Amino acid sequence: MLTKEDILSITRSGEGYNAEFKSRVPNKLKELSEEICAFANAAGGVLLLGIDDNNNIIGASIDNTKLSAIQNSLNEINPHLPTELYKVEVDGKDVWVIEVNSGKQKPYALSGAIYVRQGPNSQKLTTVEQMRDFFQQSDRIYFDEAPCAEFDLREDIDHEWFEEFRIEAKLSKVRIELVEQVGSGISRMRDAMIRAELPEPDFKTEGMFTIIFKRSKSSGKSSGKSSGTDWEEIKNMLQKKSQRKLSKNSLKILEMVFHSSEVTIPEMAKKLKITERAIEKNIQKLKENQLLEREESNRAGYWRLLIDLES
Template sequence: MNRWIEEIIEAGEGYLIEFKESLDKSFIEEVCAFANSSGGKVILGVSDRGVIKGINTDNNFRSRIQDSLRQLQPYLDVGIEVKDNLIVVGVPDGNDKPYACSRGFFIRNGANSQKLTRNEIIEFFQKEGRIRFDELKNDKAVFETDFDEKAFENFLNLTGNITATDIYQPFLDKLMENAVKEGFDDRITTVCASMDDLPFEAGEFDIIWSEGSIFVIGFEKGLSYWKQFLKDEGYIALTESTWFTDEPSSEVLQFWQDCYPDIKSIPDTEKVIMAAGYDLIDRFKLPASTWYDFYSHLEKRVDDVSDNYKGNTDAETILSFNRKEIKIFREHPDEYGYTFFILQKKTNK
């Protein structure tokens, strides 16, 4: 047995390694997950417990593997290598994410592959386009006159340690790559975890910052769950979708009932905040201009990837939703949007 294979099997399954005893329906899910993450290897002929069972390695069987790999969209060049009585399927870190298979979209979460929910797929598409309000270029800024070096230095001196969380490890890797370039990596720790299952201690943080994400688990649930991780009188800074009108048009109302029925008016959202045990320190609406910039980037991303997913029902549904979302906002920009809330944990709750 090849020593390299032996070492991998001894180490066991992990973020970059998956064992499969046979070529079953879940095989393409593992390949899809690796493609959407940091790449990895699927070793066929080894049980979940790391016991070498062996597998057919003839040409017909390898053709079956190729047939299964054709389910992956868009196309990805995946390697197939025979090692004694095992087959190693090498999946590269895909350059054209997100990838899908006939069973949906998957990412790697630790030693497991996880199917993305509808909201997670939307977020994944947007993230892969690296669409962020805080990354959009401000063409009106003039560095020589607008940049305050002293204020920037003061800000850096005030900045404490940051723990960054995401369910998708490659985004955290990219964060650290950028942090190293900027010289901030000594202040940042990353944790790959779901926002509704966080591995932190009670009272660990001074502030929790969450923009455009709490809707994934629900506003009320998120506030209630995250509160335990704040120190007494700690803060949460976050955005939440809110109505800007008491009488939204029927098209807009139906859109939000379909995608996020928990959307509320700003006063009703504030009631949820108070009931969850927080004081409201401040709030403000995000201006419509940020959404126009955001959607112009998203629209381009949707157009760029559409041809890659023709015939994939799940992907086409998501892309259609993106186009509908853009259209509705452009027609009704004053009826809804994000409101930024700054909250403080009450000490008596």
């Protein structure tokens, strides 16, 4: 079960491959079951009820009738999927957790449809054949990795041979026993990088799971500022140029770009404590307002404030 600290860490990291947020129980309970089905067909995950679009903990109230209806909806996933549904109090507010591990009997289907996790979103497939093709093309199903339900670890393993293998592979007994909860490692890595004042790592979830760590470095790219120009002066120029009133978040985004042209969208979201989608919407408005642009590619580019320092 997740603790209060686990939930705070996950909400700071935002939605992703292993986490989905809902501000309340949706009118169509099938929406919850679709997300859980997708997690089971991927690497598992958690769905948190009581978290708004800006990653704020607002709490959710679920009575026994609604609780029973949610459980009935989850039971419609086929084959049967064990899930945990429970409540955790965080800062005086109730956050409801639906937790599921990666399923052992993939693929799982809901009302005849199959759902899989693609990055931070869930995707619907329509046939079992498509699901099997998806897993095979993603290098996630191998014949020799299929679980053997009849295997008994205590009785069927040759401990002498296993010990010989462990020594040859140079694996410590402690390392073998390290099994962490799904999703918690990603959150802890992000938190550790933030504490070290380093850029957040990138997590690639398509195909082979990959983590990219980035150095903390300064770049020669210009963000649109010049030496001797402070942020207040730049902010006044941007507000005068803007065709509409700039929101508080938009100004914060522009200020972050002013200080670092290579700031990333995840870093912006973390700083402002809102979702990456909300950041992207603000950036789109700033681009339409001709205040901000992106140079080069999104992977290796940088931001530039559109202001005329000579005028």
